[in-house]
Amino acid sequence: MSHFNDFSNPQVAKLPNHLKQFIVNQNYGKYTPIDQAVWRYVMRQNYSYLKNVAYYPYIKGLQRAGLSIEHIPDLQTMNDNLGKIGWGAVTVDGFIPPAAFMEYQAYKVLVIAADIRQINHIEYTPAPDIIHESAGHAPIIADADYNNYLSYFGSIGAKAMFSAKDFELYEAIRKLSILKEANDADEMEIAKAEKNLRYISENMGEPSEMALLGRLHWWTVEYGLIGTLEDPKIYGAGLLSSIGESATCMQNDVEKLWYSINTINHQYDITKPQPRLFVTPTFQNLIDVLEQFADTMAFRRGGSESVLKAIACKNVATAVYSSGLQVSGIFTDIGIDTNDELTFIKTTGPSALAFENIQLNNHGKNYHTDGFSSPVGQLKGSAKLLENYTDAEIAALKTGDKTGLTFESGIKVTGKVTNLLRKNGKLLLITFEECTVTESNNNILFRAEWGTYDMAVGSKIISVFNGAADKDAYEEITPVSTEKTHQLQYDEKTKNLHNLYKRVREIRENNESLDELNDIFDKLKQQHRQDWLCALEILELIAQKPRYTRLEKELMIYIEIKAAKEPDHHKLILDGLHVIKHPVSQLLSN
Known part of the structure; x- marks a missing residue:
């Protein structure tokens, strides 16, 4: 670009x-x-x-x-x-x-x-x-x-x-609209595309x-x-x-x-x-x-229902922790407690972390290539939210060289704290080495040998929205549809018709050579009988001009027969005649 x-x-x-x-x-x-x-x-x-x-x-x-x-x-x-x-x-x-x-x-x-x-x-x-x-x-x-x-x-x-269904529907609509506008479209293909669109739209869930x-x-x-x-x-x-x-x-x-x-x-x-x-x-x-509608949406509601919408989407979405940390990726799993509160969230595949829609340094999808998972919630027995903890309060959780965090949900995180990341006075991320993460039933969520563990900090998920937080950094280039609109090619006969239209426009714009319109009308009658619009344009130019009364009559008969014989063009022709009788120039001055 x-x-x-x-x-x-x-x-x-x-x-x-x-x-x-x-x-x-x-x-x-x-x-x-x-x-x-x-x-x-x-x-x-x-x-x-x-x-x-x-x-x-x-x-x-x-x-x-x-x-x-x-x-x-x-x-x-x-x-x-x-x-x-x-x-x-x-x-x-x-x-x-x-x-x-x-x-x-x-x-x-x-x-x-x-x-x-x-x-x-x-x-x-x-x-x-x-x-x-x-x-x-x-x-x-x-x-x-x-x-x-x-x-x-x-x-x-x-x-x-x-x-995921919405994207299928978009592709089906796009395909049908392209087929319908292509001048070489196969009726069978159109019927097939229509049937496909109908099927998808009737089964959207x-x-x-x-x-x-x-x-x-x-x-x-x-x-x-x-x-x-x-x-x-x-x-x-x-x-x-x-x-x-x-x-x-x-x-x-x-x-x-x-x-x-x-x-x-x-x-x-x-x-x-x-x-x-x-x-x-x-x-x-x-x-x-x-x-009113926006108040029902995931980006304003957050919580487990919103992360479930992200999982159903099967596309990149962003969840925002109460600390302000944004996690972007394809969400695949969550933990929920008996009160329907979130205990952890998980993405699979390339994921990225951001704050205020700007990706955090060294936390792009090339670093978090295999997904990201973190607990959500408060520490057990603590009235203070973890995102508001000071460095000293984090240090106080140390036993020997390891720091242990136990969440209200029963999730335990134990490891060596190597970094604390803060933005706007809130703690967003705690980085651990030699870390294990387990649920209350001893199910293991993270093992020490998997390497560095970046733990997101936040008592709640306050917002979930479509797409990555920092779209350009995530290089979230939405797949541009491979169906391109068809570029038209014109045969000689059509090119000749184009030239007649072009000449009528020149005559109208220069207000001269009106006599030539006779000849153009003859060509239309002989070679382009399917056309109706050019005849109307000629009629518009000579209407109510005494010198062209004969041509005006001929055109009127030609156009009226067309309107009677061609049901597809009937209303278009009558509407065109109406505007000729009530010229637009008068409208402009109104």
């Missing part, structure tokens, strides 16, 4: 390495003239419709985010504009893991999929694309209450525990913290409504960027419920329109509900 481009945006510049790995170049030149026309069509529809139902001044929001109707946004322009409101943007390849997505949000960076939906998925695509991310998420970022919610959600989501937060994210950031049940306005990006659903969601057959903590009980299906939506009276209510 030495050539990392931060677009001179302070938020992007702050990103840590484990997030930078997902960034891809936008590669603006790959957008074809049809891609640009698709962007413009959707944006004109959005402007035309959303001015009545979007919660915030959509057009002002777009301008503040550096977006225009006319062109797919360029990342540098977006960063220049978002930078003024303390945000940034980067492009990635399709879906990225939920925890990484959340963390970007915590860093106040919008993640934008670099690809754009194909014309045959113009109304809605389950795959993330630049229309969804930029036309949906970016315009509302200017609202301070909302962007506070978004970054706060990110910081909580980044700590959420996920289950108890939903993890990440799955439940995913629901809150979906019903707010993606599909949220704000206001009253009778007259709600749209703020969710999934609705704002789907020209199909932004219209249908306001109908009465889509149930409207108040948004509250109970919303986590509602699952969603990304492949179909939502049967119900949730309305929040204010953005502050979103923060209140999130706060």
Whole structure:
């Protein structure tokens, strides 16, 4: 990543390495003239419709985010504009893991999929694309209450525990979305991927913290409504960027419920329109509900239930002792007493110790290669917590040259103390040589011949969260999916169609050579009968111009026959005609 481009945006510049790995170049030149026309069509529809139902001044929001109707946004322009409101943007390849997505949000960076939906998925695509991310998420970022919610959600989501099943689900969704957007996809393969996704999602078991937060994210950031049940306005990006659903969601057959903590009980299906939506009276209510949920999460609760979530996760997690010591690794075992209190915790495989999210010197995963285990709790018969012991009080526990610690749980640690590590006045680690650790039933947890024993100090585990404490030091490079989005290749016929679109754009932008449109329309009729959007763009240019009455009539007949004969394009064409009759330029001045 030495050539990392931060677009001179302070938020992007702050990103840590484990997030930078997902960034891809936008590669603006790959957008074809049809891609640009698709962007413009959707944006004109959005402007035309959303001015009545979007919660915030959509057009002002777009301008503040550096977006225009006319062109797919360029990342540098977006960063220049978002930078003024303390945000940034980067492009990635399709879906990225939920925890990484959340963390970007915590860093106040919008993640934008670099690809754009194909014309045959113009109304809605389950795959993330630049229309969804930029036309949906970016315009509302200017609202301070909302962007506070978004970054706060990110910081909580980044700590959420996920289950091993969640990762399988992410891979299945990613695979299906890539297949669906590939122009060479095999129907059998798509059906197989859909079946696989259905199977995984129907057998998820108890939903993890990440799955439940995913629901809150979906019903707010993606599909949220704000206001009253009778007259709600749209703020969710999934609705704002789907020209199909932004219209249908306001109908009465889509149930409207108040948004509250109970919303986590509602699952969603990304492949179909939502049967119900949730309305929040204010953005502050979103923060209140999130706060309520966060209070149930492992990173705030700690204790045995939270370490058990880490064990179920089968991925790297961090447990925090009451002394402040952070242990990162894959948790595999715990000891619990009769009161359900923890007596010890254990990781297997490379583990690391940290304090305040900075790895401790010489305690990285190259040192703790085979795992880490330590008691949790208080010393027997002592009112004072071990983390508050002074050097003199530790020395007083010595008998001969060995120091013996007996915990309330019955665990005994005996050995030569060679080092005490303190931070902020708390004892974090006691290092022993020639050490044995036994449980009350004489079960041996550590033998002297195994070498140095680093014992964590802390009466409780106060927090458990997803991922390593110091992610960059842990080199926790999340496996980037091997499924890459397909890069399209175009045949000659398609390239010719691209050129026709390009020429229509040039004529529109320079406002000259309108006579050439006749010839372009002839080529469309003869060689590209499957296309509907280019004909609409020509009609837009000559509508209500007396000189072109004949061509206007021909185009209208051609387009209306298309709308009648092609059910897939029927609504798209009628919507396009509507915007031609009620031009966007009038909207801009409103």
